[in-house]
Amino acid sequence: MGPTLPGFANVHSHAFQRLLRGSVQSREPGRADTFWTWRERMYALAQRMDVADLEAAARQCYTECRSAGYTAIGEFHYLHHRPDGERYADPVATSRAMLRAARQADVRIALLWTVYHRGGFGGAALGPRQRRFGTAQLDDVWRALDALAGAVDGRTSRLGLAIHSVRAVPEGWLGPLAEGARGRGLPIHAHVSEQRVEVETCVATHGVSPVGLLAREGVLGPDFTAVHATWLSDADIAALAASGSRVCLCPTTEGDLGDGVPRTAELYAAGVELCIGSDSHAVIDPFSELRFAEYQARAATESRCVLADAGSGEVAPVLRRIGSANGYEALGLTAAGDRVHLDARAPALVGVTDAPSAALMGGHPGLVQKVTLGP
């Protein structure tokens, strides 16, 4: 038997964005390209997709994920309604499509049903291209989750709740959403402090950072995962650590979007459990995701072996935990023996003494011979 690794968990996915790959790598002459200009192109894509398009894109995306070594997906799903914002006859039709796509691709999925209520801080209305994301009232969240309860088996598929961001969800909803999710045993995820301007506007509006606001409203906790968490203060890191919250880094997407450099070394030193996601799917490669996280931390601290085990000093066991166990926990899924089988005869592994370690720091999806899911 060849070398194996535990199956990787792709904790943060927007499957439809996979269709943007390669088509958003240019900027208008004389104009800076940023997260916000990218978002306009992403919205234009979202406008063109109906239920069947979303399902086909997700099936293809998850199939690619599986072939790269991901065995579990966290789908942060907010395309709920028709492109014009009208409801489908089945209000959770697109969520069901995501669950079907995962079943067809044979990956585990946590469908993180995402709440998106407004266009920005201060109660701005949803823009025309955001209407299909919208949740008009809190009760709609529980109605949707109740409607989906029978569509998941708890083993290969389950539900979770996502708060899109503190931009898109009003302050007064945060506490009730967290309480309702906890009452139902659902993991809670949110985009947090991905862009510097989000932090600045949150401080100007609420007097605290996004992490501070989530802490104040009782959202943080061991069942909470902050996605990105790029622009954090020391107090934010302390609050995440004290509450037992996790952070999901999306290094290739954050690199693609120019989000900034996360404070990975400080988060790890504070004891915050990390996990990974391929988010926009600019790249689907858990090896790159993990390596990039470690390399960014090295560049930021001008030192080597940052995400290293406190006892042995080894990097590989920590990357393995970040890539797998931490991610499964963030999604509320059980790995049940999911494995990635590596091709021991691949040129990249010739002459190495510790193939799993070599794969984690020098590997790529081409080394994945097959993936097996446990019961």
Ligand SMILES: [Zn+2]
């Ligand atoms: Zn995202």
